C-alpha cells in the first residue's frame with residue numbers, strides 16, 4: 001500500500017512569486033503539482049519548460065507535472081529535461097501512448113496517464129502495467145477551484161481492483177476539488193496522492209492547510225480499513 005501524500009498544485013499559487021510560494025508550503029510536503037496547459041487541450045494557458053526549469057532550481061521537492069496539452073510527444077521530454085521528476089499525459093491525444101510511456105522512461109522520468117471524469121478506465125487499461133501513476137481527474141481539467149465530482153469515486157475503486165488483478169504498482173492520484181471535506185472518500189476508495197490547489201494556496205498557513213488535507217485522507221483510509229463511514233461502497 002502506498003504512503004499517502006499531498007501534492008499542492010501551483011496553479012493556485014501566485015505565479016509572480018512561485019519560488020517563495022513553493023518554499024512556503026515545502027515544510028509540509030514532499031512534492032508539488034505543476035499544471036502545463038496549452039489552450040488547445042484545455043481552454044487555459046499556463047506555463048512550460050522554462051518555468052519548470054526555474055522551479056527545479058528553486059526547490060528539491062519532487063516535481064509532478066501534469067500535461068494538459070495536445071502534443072505531449074514533443075513537449076513531455078522537454079519538461080523532463082527541464083527537471084520534472086514525473087510527467088503525466090492524457091493518452092487519447094497520442095497515437096502510440098505506450099510508446100510515449102517508454103520514451104519518457106528512457107529519458108529518466110516517472111510516468112503517469114490521466115483520465116477525465118467521464119472517461120472509462122478501459123481507456124488506459126493497456127498502460128496500467130507500465131506506469132507509475134494513474135491520475136483520476138475529479139473535475140474537468142483546465143481550472144482550479146471547481147467542485148469535486150463524487151461520481152468519479154467508483155473509478156478509483158476500479159483502478160485498485162485492476163492494479164491487484166494485474167499485479168501492477170502504480171499510484172492513484174486524484175485532482176480537482178480536493179479538500180479536507182472531500183479527500184476522505186477518495187482515500188477510502190484507494191487514492192494515495194492528493195492534488196490540492198485552492199485548499200492549500202488559498203490559506204495563509206499553507207503547511208497547516210496541506211497537513212489538514214493529509215490528515216483527512218489518513219482518516220478516510222483508516223475508516224475504510226475499519227469498515228467505517230467513508231468506506232467506498
Ligand SMILES: O=C(CO)[C@@H](O)[C@H](O)COP(=O)(O)O
Nearest residue numbers: 009141142144145177197198
Ligand atoms: O489540473 C488541475 C485543474 O485542471 C488542478 O491541478 C487544479 O490546480 C486543482 O485545483 P483545485 O481544484 O484543488 O483548486
